[in-house]
Amino acid sequence: DGGITQSPKYLFRKEGQNVTLSCEQNLNHDAMYWYRQDPGQGLRLIYYSQIVNDFQKGDIAEGYSVSREKKESFPLTVTSAQKNPTAFYLCASRGGQGRGNQPQHFGDGTRLSIL
């Protein structure tokens, strides 16, 4: 089945440690996104990529980094510079070659906590 796979489902980070969240899609979508969700809040955009080897900062990129070496994959690294990383992270992808009328499809999310 086509879809978006995020792993791991739960992740724990020690102080000063970088951790990487995986996002893989087999929908052949060009655009991919990373969002952060805090309790009782909406989704905030961290990074997005509209094409391989290109990505842009979203609203809250500080303390995060991404890469887009393959169309199917868009991993997110939460660096030690992110002082409050505890949140629910959602990855999404969208087809339509840049046209805005296509909906984003979401993975199941990764819940990150600090040890």
Add this chain to the structure above:
Amino acid sequence: AQKVTQAQTEISVVEKEDVTLDCVYETRDTTYYLFWYKQPPSGELVFLIRRNSFDEQNEISGRYSWNFQKSTSSFNFTITASQVVDSAVYFCALATTSGTYKYIFGTGTRLKVLA
């Protein structure tokens, strides 16, 4: 400025009641897209509907219906004869051409349907 407001933080209804979730948006773009998503306790966002700015026709899908009114910049969502399985957080989102089709999410409305 682009913004989505979901003023209802939480709504509780008894099963079989009808319930309307409000969404008010702001944009200066003439071409834009509006979306509703459902986030069940499992965490992933499930796409429900997309509407573009040129199509004000209301839509019904089973027990779900959507009312799009450009005059009031609203895109409200009604669930008829609510069921316990409708319990979730519902998000409204806006995508615009000037925003390179990034989503702007509202803060969500948590719907609790009581048996």
